[in-house]
Amino acid sequence: MAASIALKTFVGLRHSSQETNSAITLSNPAASPYRRRTQFRISASKSSPRVTGRNLRVAVIGGGPAGGCAAETLAKGGIETFLIERKMDNCKPCGGAIPLCMVGEFDLPLDIIDRRVTKMKMISPSNVAVDIGRTLKPHEYIGMVRREVLDAYLRDRAATAGATVINGLFLKMDLPQSKTAPYVLHYTDYNSKTGGSGEKKTLEVDAIIGADGANSRVAKGINAGDYEYAIAFQERIKIPNEKMKYYEDLAEMYVGDDVSPDFYGWVFPKCDHVAVGTGTVTHKGDIKKLQVATRLRARDKIQGGKIIRVEAHPIPEHPRPRRVLDRVALVGDAAGYVTKCSGEGIYFAAKSGRMCAEAIVEGSENGKRTVDESDLRVYLEKWDKTYWPTYKVLDILQKVFYRSNPAREAFVEMCADEYVQKMTFDSYLYKRVVPGNPLDDLKLAFNTIGSLVRANALTREMEKLNL
């Protein structure tokens, strides 16, 4: 049954040529030989000079989930922490979905979660709709949160732990001239009594955690390099109550070339309205058209709705080429820790913030010694080791199943399988990959190939037709 599967390359879809991109983002990979990680394992922390008279000072730029968790861990570890956030009531445009494990790991109060999604509907290009969620146990759900509520909670917790929360806009930083000299941050303070425009201030710190999101200024300050990003465009629509009942605990995902050539369109329920959106990496110029197509696909279910807000934001597709430099580390969206395929970022932002802070606390022995780049690289190593498989698997899934309409049809067909649903939810909710029964895995592989072959055979048939 070897019907040839015409693989439409993902690379070919991109407008800009792939070669120039790789030249810019990876600093001459051909020139420098591939270095193993062991080269950087220099534990300098024990021989670092002690900080006399005061604790280590660390600034966390950006007060989202990454910044909030980092600041809290640092403050609890006895380090003098400054958390700089430019807008305390920022309504970050976001899907707002958090996995179940985040509630436990970060001790989130249950009232932060507006809605518990326990059912999902995947809709293929030819409108084959598959329900997922049958395998979820009663206590399992995907939590939908409002970002302003979550971010504020984490920041307040950091402040309670001892961090100094500054309402200000980070402008730039002066890099130190020596290994023990401090970083000088320039920021505009909005707290001061001078009123609206804020006062320019400086702050001296020993280390910096950049948690300021996809357009990170800290990343620019350390020349971290660029990444490819997707544009996610979302409209918040208030729909009538009867229609809202349908979305009580259900989220929808639409796949298809009309909705997005390399991502998916969604309808996510929020506190009292739904968010209808789509995203793309390669066809950013067509985003409005894609949004119209998404609304068309969901037309009957959101009919009579009013658009209350339109928002868009960039989503990084992969980590920046450089995530750590000297005593500056990037976490969260600033580092580019968003998974492919699902575009999940909140959990990984919070986790990376915490991991980086833990590395600093450990490397500085609770603030008694200065830290070094090697201490920050400990965080990078731990992060890469723990989450690399997750990212790689999602990348493979995206490359295989989002590349063309037949692949998407096969994807939706596969999602109807209970084993697939169980594995998917297990890995999403608990962020662990549980090796399943090998016989089931084999059957799954067989079914996947069968689905892909059928879908591609149908596509070749479609090409012969002329509507």
Add this chain to the structure above:
Amino acid sequence: MASIGISASIQRACSSQHVTKKVSGNARTKVAGLKLPKEQEHEQPSLTFVNNSSSSSSDQHSQPRFHDARWKNGTWDLNMFVKEGRMDWESVIVAEARRRKFLEVYPQASTNEEPVLFRSSVIPWWAWIRHSHLPEAELLNGRAAMVGFFMAYGVDGLTGLDVVGQTGNVICKAALLLTVVGVLLFRRKEDIGNIKKLADEATYYDKQWQATWQTPKDSEQ
């Protein structure tokens, strides 16, 4: 700067915008003018366009809808595909391809009232082979046979080895193996480029993650 925070201004502008029908009129109105065969009543399957006269919409909207006599309640009525007493799976495949093609060109809203229940797995595996695989296999085998005949003639003319001798020769056998493998992998011109791009693509993500470990440790400002 890619930060597109379109919030306040658009919020004010859109607050009064009602979302009823999604498709902007201008792109779709020309479909209404298309002259298409309206043979709805015949047994012969054909596509007809039914103007979407959904009562709740106030805007004029002419989104064509998929309509086929054999598509009932979100699935193909397999009884209507029986030809001469036997099930004609080929026409099921063609009909489903047509439906998907239609939806690709004119995407339709997915409704809960008329869900699509058809699954392509209902078509048996041998029907797929018969319809999709065998014609291509026949084509490739035919081409291989023709090439093989003339290659045998040419090698015979050049080296004097006849066919029996060629099959015993190691070089000829190796060349034959490479040819077979090549035909399996590269069936069309684009396949050569495709496989190379695939190899690049498979490793690109890894390279992006390793980038932070590759830059030299001495800090560059």
